[in-house]
Amino acid sequence: MDLAAIAPVNGLNEVSGVASSGRTSFRGILTEKEDRAEGTLFDSFLNSAINNIKTTNEYLSDAEDMEIKFALGETENAHDLTIALQKASAALQYTVAVRDKLLDAYKELMQMQI
Secondary structure (H helix, E strand, C coil): CCCHHHCCCCCHHHHCCCCCCCEEECCEEECCCCCCECCCHHHHHHHHHHHHHHHHHHHHHHHHHHHHHHHHCCCCCHHHHHHHHHHHHHHHHHHHHHHHHHHHHHHHHHCCCC
């Protein structure tokens, strides 16, 4: 099973001050040579989310392709079909869970009094 889909957000540990590459800000990493940010936390989070959705879509299309091949009799290996279906199911459940958590966080932010 490919666990690349659940890798941490790139740059997240640097923003929290764990990395030794330089000073940090909420906009990204400030290098020692220049006082400018190299990317943003939101940018890296958004790119990671988009990559995770693309990976989920790939798993779903692979599972659909395996189902079609199995139904047409092009392959008789039910083991590969089962693995593809489980990968797609796990990736979709993970994606839906992340989406639900993000929506809950958004709703909570919208209910805050300023």
